[in-house]
Each structure stands twice: as C-alpha cells, then as structure tokens.
Amino acid sequence: MPRSPLSILVVEDHPTIARQVVDFLDGLNWHADHAATGALAIDLATREPYDVVLLDLNLPDVDGLAVCRAIKQRAPRNVPVLMLTARDAFEDKARGFHEGADDYLTKPFDLRELALRCEALARRGQLHVSQQMQLGPLTLLQREKRALYNSTPLALTQIGFQLLLKLCTAYPQAVSRSALMHEVWGANPPDSDALKSHIYALRKQLERAGAEQMIVTIPQLGYRVVLPDV
Template sequence: MNHRILVVEDHAPLRAQIVTLLQGAGWRVEEASDGRLALQLALEQPPDVLLLDLGLPGLDGVELCRRLREQADRHIPVLMLTARDALDDKRQGFGAGADDYLLKPFAGEELLWRCQALSRRGELGRSPVLERGPLRIDRRSGELRLEGQVLPALPRQAYRLLLALAEAWPRTVSRSELQQTLWADEPPESDALRTHLYNLRQSLGPGQSLIKTVHGVGLRLELPQ
C-alpha cells in the first residue's frame, strides 16, 4: 500500500492503538497530539489521509480542518474521529470540509475500510502526471521526460526515490523518510540509499543537478530558476 496517514489524537493510549492498527495494515503513520503542530505537518507534507480528532489542544479539529482547506494546495481527505454525536456537531465538521465522520467507540475494521476508501478517493482526484520544471513524471505509466525527451526506464527504487522527491518539492526530504518510503520498516543493513541515489543521478544524465544533497538534512529536488 505505502500510503501515508497523519493521526491527530491527543489521547495517547487511543492514538497508540490506532497507530498499531494502521501500521499492521501497511500504512505509513505519522502522529500529532496538538492541533497547531498537526496543521503544520499536514501543510508541509500532505498525507494521503488525515485522521482527525475534534477535541485537541492548541487548535480544535473543526478549525484545523477549516484552515487546512483554506491553505493546502491540494485536497487532503479528512476523516473526523469523535465522540460528539449530535447532528449539529456533524454539520460543523462537514461544513469545515471533512470528507467522512466516525464516532467513538469504533470497530478497527471499519476505521481501516474508511481510510482505504478515502485514500482511493484522493487518488482519483489527483492527476497522474506530475510536472516539476523540466521534469515530467507519469505516475500511471512510469514514463519520465526531461526537457521533453523520454528517458530510459529507471531502476524501480531509483524511480521511487525520484518520485518521492518530486512529490515533496520544494521541501527537503530526510534520509530516514526516504528509507521509510523505499523499504517501510525493513531497511537494508548496507547504505543502499546511496547506491540508488547514484543510479538515479547516472540515469538523469545532464539532469542530475536537479537532485541536491542538503548536508546533515537529506535530499531535495532543486529546479532551475
């Protein structure tokens, strides 16, 4: 699956249960217990699904969702998770931009079904073609163009590395995040990331200057001015 989900819940035991459930189903999970931090994380690195509790410190879930809809440059599917079952509470949640609503207590299977449905809905609304300056990536076919010229097919992990950098642009992506993207929770013992980075740069030829190493931080896609 390799989909990313941001779990925003201030009740630590429940958050831990949800994280364990999602990780067991193959999701890459990030966590936040504070509304302001969660909004920052969602805007900096949009998840495939945002699982959002309503009663949060710093910024409540309804206001967080409203600001997310105002500030995000793409639609992030939001599943609100709450014990508030009044019709007016649901009206406020959907009015703020929520895509779905699940009441506590809930069955783990239902939570997974709803998250999977939202991730598919998000994919349907996303163009298969990603363009970053001279770089054009067709997510559906895997075709890669540089300055309009079709490049030979990249090795699988080199392609996934390039796609991760292109989707994160203009953000710098840490080595640990890239390792998580390529190998989930089972990274190889050797420094395989360095090998795949070398293969990627070699495959890009003159375009290898697009891949910039930010020492002590990670990698980023750097586009010409």
C-alpha cells in the same frame, strides 16, 4: 487481498487511543506518524505527503476544525481528512464538513472500519491525480513509470522512479528520509546507505539529461526537488 501500504497522520491527544490506532496501522504495514497537538499536526501535514489525516477535534492547543482548515489550505496536495470525535450531533458533523473534512467517524469506533475508511479516502484521492505530472522541464508518466527531462528519457530503475515521484508529488516541500524509505521498502526498510545509493543514482541520471542539482539534501530531514530558475 493484502492492503497497499498507506501513509497516515494520526492527530490525537489521548495517549491510549493514539497508541491503539498507531499500533493497529503499523500492524497493517502502513506508515503512521502521530501528532498530539494541532500545531504539530499542521506542521507535519504541510511537510509530508500523507494519504490520509486522522484528526481528533478535541486538541489541547488548537481546535480541530481550525486544524482541518489549515491543512486544507496549506498542505502540498489535497490530503483527505477523516475526523475522529465523540461529537455526534448533526451540527457538529456539518461544521466539520464545511471546514473541509472528507469523512467523519464517531468515537468509539471499530479499528477495522477505520482502516476501510482510510482505504476508501485514499482511493478517492487517487482518482483526482493525473497520470502525467509536469514540473517545469520534468515529465513523469505514472502509468508507464517513465520520466523525461526536456523530452529526454531518463534511464531510471523502478526504485529511482518511485523516489522521484514521491519527491515531485511533495514539491516544493521536502520529504523525510523515513517517508522515502517507507515508500519504497514499506515496513522493512534496509539501512540508510541503500537510500543514499538510490538517490545518488537518480541524481546522476538527471545530471546526464542536463538537470544539475535538481534533488537537494535538506540537513537532518531528507531531500527536496528544486526546479531551474525557481
């Protein structure tokens, strides 16, 4: 059975290891971002709704345990963290789990096992995601792939619902254009005009239901959901 595409943040300062992991994940048609420093990892993980964060403990600027703690405290949702490290002592693993790590993989590792662990963590995370999401007057019924605004059904296309769900899951953070395009089209997205067209249609449906300017453009980044009176 083919794997469902996942969005992964690879936090690794060793360029060869980072390239191997990113290339492998790209080969699975997954979306992989790379951060070589702890500061960049925290910034990305608190802006993008990743399915899993692969976190090396030995980073040049911030200790990996502190990065894990910051991600768990500040990310828009409880993203699973898989620690990658050469530290294999029980005490090291215990500290990692105490700081919020969800799994631990010791270097060197098999990339196939890495992918399996990512899938398991992503599935585990989805078990805790409610099938109904409520953001102010907006209701998303995930199982039925329907949305309502003040109980008024929105006539959304499948792509429109995917985009709205991605934006609402990240709320109040913005979602980059590349992340939105990967959510809908995977590793083979069309040109950016296609995304603009779908965002335009989604906005029109929200406006017809009384939601003015609910999806705002963040220049040079992407889009963000804004709720009334917030």
